[in-house]
Amino acid sequence: MGKETINVAIDGPSGAGKSTMARLLAQQLQFVYVDTGAMYRAIGLFAQRAGLKEENIHRLEGMLCGISIDIRYEGGFQQIFLNGENVSERIRTEEISRYASLVSALPPVRQFLLGLQRRLAEENDVVMDGRDIGTVILPQAQVKIFLTATAEERARRRHRELLEKGEQISYEQVYQDLLRRDEKDTTRAAAPLRPAEDAVLFNSTEYNLEETLCELKKIIREKTGHAV
Numbered sequence: 001m002g003k004e005t006i007n008v009a010i011d012g013p014s015g016a017g018k019s020t021m022a023r024l025l026a027q028q029l030q031f032v033y034v035d036t037g038a039m040y041r042a043i044g045l046f047a048q049r050a051g052l053k054e055e056n057i058h059r060l061e062g063m064l065c066g067i068s069i070d071i072r073y074e075g076g077f078q079q080i081f082l083n084g085e086n087v088s089e090r091i092r093t094e095e096i097s098r099y100a101s102l103v104s105a106l107p108p109v110r111q112f113l114l115g116l117q118r119r120l121a122e123e124n125d126v127v128m129d130g131r132d133i134g135t136v137i138l139p140q141a142q143v144k145i146f147l148t149a150t151a152e153e154r155a156r157r158r159h160r161e162l163l164e165k166g167e168q169i170s171y172e173q174v175y176q177d178l179l180r181r182d183e184k185d186t187t188r189a190a191a192p193l194r195p196a197e198d199a200v201l202f203n204s205t206e207y208n209l210e211e212t213l214c215e216l217k218k219i220i221r222e223k224t225g226h227a228v
Contacts (some may be wrong), residue, residue, distance in 0.1 A: 006031070006125045006224055007140070009133035010216075012147035013193060014097075014181045015154030017204060017212065018129035021147060024213055026127040029226065034071075034120050035078050036130035036137070037100065039113050041091035042069055042082045044099030054102055061108045069116065094162060094169060094177065101181045104131070107190040131185055134196035143223045145216060146195035149205040154178055 010018050026033035070081040079088050103109050134144035155175035185193040204212045
């Protein structure tokens with residue numbers, strides 16, 4: 001048998017900085033970074049292109065057989081392919097973020113991606129972020145972190161990020177979208193957002209990026225003994 005892989009699971013609400021932290025930690029640990037949110041965004045893009053809306057999003061279940069999600073690592077970065085097309089940039093809009101929230105509430109979609117996510121963790125040392133990594137996807141992970149911040153701070157960060165990308169959107173719209181997503185994520189029937197019982201909770205509201213990264217590295221070091 002091969003050596004046991006090390007899995008770091010980072011969960012938390014939208015805009016908490018999970019993806020940024022997970023990517024930086026994976027680089028410094030020399031682990032594989034798995035952005036599960038990008039997988040849901042890719043399926044959200046498929047749903048949007050199929051003309052589905054919130055009222056008929058359930059029809060996506062019958063379309064899953066026509067979806068192929070492929071993850072490749074190029075230059076150390078994860079690239080997401082939807083039916084052979086690299087959609088890594090196309091899935092980063094606020095509209096697709098809303099679609100990702102809709103499709104992630106569907107149990108068949110979550111089951112569709114479960115095998116791929118677990119296989120990556122079984123074959124590699126990974127840092128994986130999402131909404132249910134420590135509770136559902138990788139309950140055996142050696143390190144479970146629940147990363148959060150106030151809704152106002154998360155909205156500020158997300159608004160700044162979207163403006164830097166050239167999207168014209170108001171802070172209030174971002175804030176209201178975030179509140180709606182929080183509501184959906186915490187109340188959905190399929191794997192609602194909540195900390196794992198053995199997760200370390202970290203509130204980053206009063207911390208900048210470098211300080212948050214430093215604190216999370218301490219948690220990983222204490223849990224695994226892995227130098228980082």
